[in-house]
Amino acid sequence: MSLPAGQPVATGKVWFVGAGPGAADLLTVRAIRVLARADVVLHDALLTDAVLEWAPAADLIAVGKRCDGASAEQAWIDRALVDAARRHAVVVRLKGGDPTVFGRLDEEIDALEAAGIDWEIVPGITAAGAAAAAAGHSLTRRGVARRVDIVTPRIGRGEPGHEGDASGGWADGLSPSGTVVLYMAGRVAGRCARTLIARGFSPDTPAVAVRAASWPDQATERTTLAAMARGGLAVDGRPIVLLVGRAVAERRALDAVRRQFEGDRLIAAEPTPVVVG
Ligand SMILES: C[S@@+](CC[C@H](N)C(=O)[O-])C[C@H]1O[C@@H](n2cnc3c(N)ncnc32)[C@H](O)[C@@H]1O
Structure with missing residues (x-):
């Protein structure tokens, strides 16, 4: 060059x-x-x-x-x-x-x-936004996900742990109350899913794998942590972003979560009568 x-x-x-x-x-x-x-x-x-x-x-x-x-x-x-x-x-x-x-x-x-x-x-x-758009989901959602974590399990060449980080330290601090966006994780999706489950994420947590977001060969695959933990993801060298969390549940399931939230909020926010005079 x-x-x-x-x-x-x-x-x-x-x-x-x-x-x-x-x-x-x-x-x-x-x-x-x-x-x-x-x-x-x-x-x-x-x-x-x-x-x-x-x-x-x-x-x-x-x-x-x-x-x-x-x-x-x-x-x-x-x-x-x-x-x-x-x-x-x-x-x-x-x-x-x-x-x-x-x-x-x-x-x-x-x-x-x-x-x-x-x-x-x-x-x-960034790929997170493009993937969310491709999947047709918000990354945050009232009553469902109030945080977004952008994270990768990948450790670059020369960095400590590159030779194999089995500790799952990349998942420190992640919470099922938010949406986790995993970059550079396609090939190790199974291991990532097992790590998240071991750290308290429910096995039925929804996930969407978005491949080549915004490219002509864009594709999305809906899955769960349990399914990924069992079988990983099919990868073909194209970039993949994984969206994990209840915010990316199928719409009907999501609506149920939201109705539940709104119900709770309505009860909690029952107006106190104001007495004037
Ligand atoms: C080195 S990172 C660079 C990220 C980039 N700076 C960004 O903001 O999107 C490369 C990773 O980003 C993700 N990525 C980048 N473009 C993507 C796309 N169009 N569709 C899905 N994932 C993508 C994949 O996880 C890929 O392995």
Whole structure:
């Protein structure tokens, strides 16, 4: 891989831009405007060509980083960003979803700061939101789920525990009173389900697996923790997000939970007569 030649500039600026989950019209207006001005775009592997068309004038550099981690060396990417910013005014580091979610953003920011290069983040639609939209569910729901946890069981290469974290420490603090959104968990869905059950989640907790949200091959599969604990999930290399919790129950079951809640609330909130005078 080599960088395209450019006239050296004092220093350019690097924009960390969220590419969204895949569909070319799920980027922000700001992202599209920055891409339109980009001289160079260093992009992850898991992006549609249609998204890259928002940067018609830019040199495109695939840095080969897939969402599941197979990648160009991070150190190479860090160096390439610094180098690009020394040659070009507008450098875009285009990351899938939102750059701040499992995006290894800090390593790249650290490299830029060490080199005195200016940077800015343009947020994107993270896979959790895209998956919720695909499944037709809210992640929060009154009386059902008042928190959302975005979590991954995956430990990156070089991190402590990478060789096999059987402790289920990733599940610390998760609660059945919320919605758990699991990233990078497709291949280990069975183990994740068993961990959650062992930590107090009911085996019949509903789950929806959303594969390739917003892509033409998007697919959703409705399941439960018990079913996943038994059989895992069929995976085929496409990205998967798992939504787990009562907020993603089938509508009829969800309505029953909500009616129950509203009933309780009505009783609890029985108005106290106000006596005037
Ligand atoms: C390294 S993380 C990057 C997440 C990304 N920064 C985001 O905000 O969505 C990659 C994981 O995100 C999830 N993911 C990303 N895009 C997805 C999509 N279109 N559909 C389902 N899951 C997706 C998968 O769990 C995948 O393994």
